Amino acid sequence: MFDKKTYIKRRSLLRDDVNTGLILILGNNESPMNYPANPYPFRQDSNFLYFFGIDKPGFTGLIDIDENKDFLFGEDFTIDDIIWMGPQPIVRELAEKVGIKNTGNLRKLKEQIDNAISRGRKIHFLPPYRAENSLEIERLLGISNINIKNYASKELIKAVISQRSVKSKEEIAEIEKALDISYEMNMAVMNIAKPGKYERELVGEIEGIISSFGSHYSFPTILTINGETLHNHFHGNKLTKNRLLIIDSGAESPEHYASDITRTLPVGGKFTSEQKDIYEIVLESQVYAIKATKPGKKYRDIHLKVAQVIAQGMKHLGLMKGSVADAVEKGAHALFFPHGLGHMMGLDVHDMEDLGEDLVGYDDTVKRSDQFGLAYLRLAKELKPDFVFTVEPGIYFIPALIDKWSSEKRYKEYIDYSKVEKFKGFGGIRIEDDVMITDNGHRVLGRRQIPKSVKEIEDIMV
Ligand code: GLY
Numbered sequence: 001m002f003d004k005k006t007y008i009k010r011r012s013l014l015r016d017d018v019n020t021g022l023i024l025i026l027g028n029n030e031s032p033m034n035y036p037a038n039p040y041p042f043r044q045d046s047n048f049l050y051f052f053g054i055d056k057p058g059f060t061g062l063i064d065i066d067e068n069k070d071f072l073f074g075e076d077f078t079i080d081d082i083i084w085m086g087p088q089p090i091v092r093e094l095a096e097k098v099g100i101k102n103t104g105n106l107r108k109l110k111e112q113i114d115n116a117i118s119r120g121r122k123i124h125f126l127p128p129y130r131a132e133n134s135l136e137i138e139r140l141l142g143i144s145n146i147n148i149k150n151y152a153s154k155e156l157i158k159a160v161i162s163q164r165s166v167k168s169k170e171e172i173a174e175i176e177k178a179l180d181i182s183y184e185m186n187m188a189v190m191n192i193a194k195p196g197k198y199e200r201e202l203v204g205e206i207e208g209i210i211s212s213f214g215s216h217y218s219f220p221t222i223l224t225i226n227g228e229t230l231h232n233h234f235h236g237n238k239l240t241k242n243r244l245l246i247i248d249s250g251a252e253s254p255e256h257y258a259s260d261i262t263r264t265l266p267v268g269g270k271f272t273s274e275q276k277d278i279y280e281i282v283l284e285s286q287v288y289a290i291k292a293t294k295p296g297k298k299y300r301d302i303h304l305k306v307a308q309v310i311a312q313g314m315k316h317l318g319l320m321k322g323s324v325a326d327a328v329e330k331g332a333h334a335l336f337f338p339h340g341l342g343h344m345m346g347l348d349v350h351d352m353e354d355l356g357e358d359l360v361g362y363d364d365t366v367k368r369s370d371q372f373g374l375a376y377l378r379l380a381k382e383l384k385p386d387f388v389f390t391v392e393p394g395i396y397f398i399p400a401l402i403d404k405w406s407s408e409k410r411y412k413e414y415i416d417y418s419k420v421e422k423f424k425g426f427g428g429i430r431i432e433d434d435v436m437i438t439d440n441g442h443r444v445l446g447r448r449q450i451p452k453s454v455k456e457i458e459d460i461m462v
């Protein structure tokens with residue numbers, strides 16, 4: 001965990017931002033795989049981690065805004081627990097490490113909440129995403145878990161998002177530790193992605209690297225020769241020469257900050273000329289996007305410019321036609337680039353998505369579009385210093401989508417379907433880096449940049 005001053009300051013800022021009442025922040029519990037004592041790897045709730053720092057199951061944090069007091073609730077371990085788990089710190093010791101003097105067990109938490117309710121005090125909580133925590137809020141506050149999200153505090157959500165969106169130096173350092181692991185993972189794949197290997201062998205290799213750092217992935221690894229399926233988690237294919245391989249992967253730093261990197265590699269080590277043509281368009285659009293990021297720019301505007309770079313490239317290859325500006329305005333490019341340019345990143349790989357994508361990525365000046373493609377843009381609002389986010393354009397040839405649009409003659413004035421047809425089976429290309437906004441520009445995060453030019457990749461792979 002960070003120094004206690006970090007958590008004291010974060011809670012104090014939160015208290016300043018929320019008007020009155022109590023703020024209840026639940027930690028996560030163990031989540032069983034197939035019987036209670038056999039859990040999935042423990043992952044603490046990111047909001048709890050951010051404000052209370054304790055990376056263990058079974059804790060609840062409470063902030064009393066009006067009395068200016070913070071509380072930590074949890075159960076001390078019994079001797080039976082200690083026999084199985086080894087010596088454990090007591091609640092009071094853990095609380096001390098994050099600057100909290102007031103502690104109690106879970107019965108005391110319930111009493112304190114009951115007392116606040118009886119006095120008509122407001123209790124703010126965040127929208128739960130695990131069933132256990134919905135039930136716990138129901139138990140504590142008496143709100144039916146069915147519509148519990150409707151009762152989550154908008155005021156608290158907004159305050160948390162505004163604080164967590166701006167990363168401190170120590171948070172950036174954590175993200176760069178996660179990126180150190182990403183560097184090793186991606187360099188390893190470039191060296192072992194040979195024809196005849198199975199995707200699962202490569203996944204084993206890179207997830208082994210994550211484990212060797214004592215870490216865990218920040219999201220389930222996407223590693224596939226069928227990269228046209230955006231979130232493809234199947235790892236059973238054999239790599240064959242001249243297929244493209246997408247690796248979209250990330251690790252967590254010791255304090256659970258994420259990295260999120262995508263590279264696309266030619267199996268066998270050399271891009272075909274067709275692959276190179278498409279790759280260069282994606283790379284040009286990604287480099288363009290990174291260069292365009294600076295304070296005051298709306299990410300949606302950059303996304304739309306990137307769509308134009310992609311459409312221009314596709315027009316140059318004869319796959320699109322007509323006015324590029326019109327094609328992008330109407331959404332024709334989304335046949336090839338159907339997702340958003342990126343998302344905020346921090347303690348979560350899609351940072352704070354539990355609090356609501358629109359509240360994180362949009363604001364009063366930018367509303368989410370319902371146009372196919374643009375609708376999936378997760379981050380659209382104005383960029384501010386110390387925001388961290390991904391830049392991840394891609395071009396995909398999705399047979400089912402091509403067939404659908406082609407049969408509907410959709411955007412036929414902008415798309416040459418006879419040419420696109422020949423690209424079915426091509427797969428997909430995505431290139432993703434993690435970027436922070438500085439006071440007057442941006443910085444691509446990572447102490448060592450992961451190769452992405454055609455030449456760099458081919459030089460490593462052959
Ligand atoms: N975790 C997949 C992505 O957003 O890149």
Ligand code: MN
Binds near residue numbers: 248249
């Ligand atoms: Mn990714």
Ligand code: MN
Binds near residue numbers: 260343390
């Ligand atoms: Mn991403």
